[in-house]
Amino acid sequence: MLQTALTRRLGIDHPIVQAGMGAEAGAALASAVSEAGGLGTLGTIGTPPALVASAMARVRDLTARPFAINLVTFEGAPLRDELLDLGIAERATIVTLSFGDSVPAILRFRAAGAFVIVQAQDAQQAEAALHAGADAIIAQGSEAGGHTGRRGTLSFAAQVLSLAGQTPVLVAGGVGDGKGLAAALAMGAAGVVMGTRFKASEEFAGNPAHKAAIISSDGGDTISDLSNDGAYPFRWPENVRGRVVATPFGRHWAGRVEELRARAESYDSPRGIFSDATLDPPLDLNWAGESSGLVEEVLPAAEIVRRTVAEAERLLRKVSAVLG
Numbered sequence: 001m002l003q004t005a006l007t008r009r010l011g012i013d014h015p016i017v018q019a020g021m022g023a024e025a026g027a028a029l030a031s032a033v034s035e036a037g038g039l040g041t042l043g044t045i046g047t048p049p050a051l052v053a054s055a056m057a058r059v060r061d062l063t064a065r066p067f068a069i070n071l072v073t074f075e076g077a078p079l080r081d082e083l084l085d086l087g088i089a090e091r092a093t094i095v096t097l098s099f100g101d102s103v104p105a106i107l108r109f110r111a112a113g114a115f116v117i118v119q120a121q122d123a124q125q126a127e128a129a130l131h132a133g134a135d136a137i138i139a140q141g142s143e144a145g146g147h148t149g150r151r152g153t154l155s156f157a158a159q160v161l162s163l164a165g166q167t168p169v170l171v172a173g174g175v176g177d178g179k180g181l182a183a184a185l186a187m188g189a190a191g192v193v194m195g196t197r198f199k200a201s202e203e204f205a206g207n208p209a210h211k212a213a214i215i216s217s218d219g220g221d222t223i224s225d226l227s228n229d230g231a232y233p234f235r236w237p238e239n240v241r242g243r244v245v246a247t248p249f250g251r252h253w254a255g256r257v258e259e260l261r262a263r264a265e266s267y268d269s270p271r272g273i274f275s276d277a278t279l280d281p282p283l284d285l286n287w288a289g290e291s292s293g294l295v296e297e298v299l300p301a302a303e304i305v306r307r308t309v310a311e312a313e314r315l316l317r318k319v320s321a322v323l324g
């Protein structure tokens with residue numbers, strides 16, 4: 001058993017949090033991870049609140065164990081305020097907050113009695129979240145899939161551990177197996193957040209070709225570039241950009257975000273560039289991080305949890321031998 005401040009505080013068996021990853025990280029994935037003893041998370045970004053409410057009800061039907069919902073807090077995020085209201089109305093007991101200024105949402109969810117975990121990409125965000133009373137901080141390094149900052153995982157996590165004092169810290173970005181979990185715990189972290197590894201799970205409701213590309217990837221073919229956001233009709237905060245496993249679309253537009261934005265803004269229809277069947281190469285973004293190099297097969301989420309914990313336990317038992 002790997003027991004930490006996080007597992008004790010949340011009443012979970014293993015210090016593994018599955019990242020919120022949009023609506024594709026839905027009830028099937030979140031409930032499978034929670035049922036396996038980790039902390040499953042429903043992704044919500046841009047998802048109509050009624051769908052999130054029914055996904056929460058579904059998770060509650062599928063497992064009696066704790067689960068989180070992920071809410072993005074940056075100015076301009078689609079449906080941000082409606083989704084924050086929904087989290088309060090549906091009495092989310094654990095929330096992960098990401099991107100932009102999370103402080104107002106931290107105060108609101110703390111007042112509502114929720115356990116509030118804040119994902120930070122730089123020291124200023126981590127300090128602000130700690131000051132506002134966050135219950136745990138995710139130190140997210142730039143190897144991560146999806147949106148991430150500019151700091152490498154190792155030194156940033158060490159820095160946040162020093163800042164956080166008694167507040168539990170979780171490490172995100174590049175953790176795809178038990179080696180990453182063992183390293184995080186050995187540093188003094190209370191657990192890890194894994195996104196890319198759970199994207200290649202049976203329960204993640206995404207494009208099978210994207211999962212196959214994660215499996216084929218050696219981790220060296222990811223692209224972190226502003227152009228990965230250029231097709232969307234809203235702007236992400238300055239301190240983050242998206243990381244994807246390269247597709248022909250990503251390679252074509254890398255370094256050309258303004259050109260892509262101009263193209264995306266030239267459409268009249270609401271789905272804009274996303275509905276353009278003539279786009280060559282076609283619009284295709286496979287959000288995933290460098291830990292793709294650690295993923296060899298699509299697995300059930302419970303098996304990912306089991307293998308990760310078993311490997312970390314094996315490694316941590318050996319670590320004390322280093323002390324001589």
Ligand SMILES: Cc1cc2nc3c(=O)[nH]c(=O)nc-3n(C[C@H](O)[C@H](O)[C@H](O)COP(=O)(O)O)c2cc1C
Pocket residue numbers: 019020021022043044045070072097098119140143144145146147172173174175176193194195196197199287288289290291
């Ligand atoms: C497909 C995908 C979608 C993501 N979507 C979100 C999101 O909606 N909200 C969020 O806070 N983080 C999101 N992230 C980032 C994760 O929260 C997490 O920090 C990251 O996956 C950790 O790094 P890893 O991918 O190496 O495990 C996403 C990551 C991936 C891979």
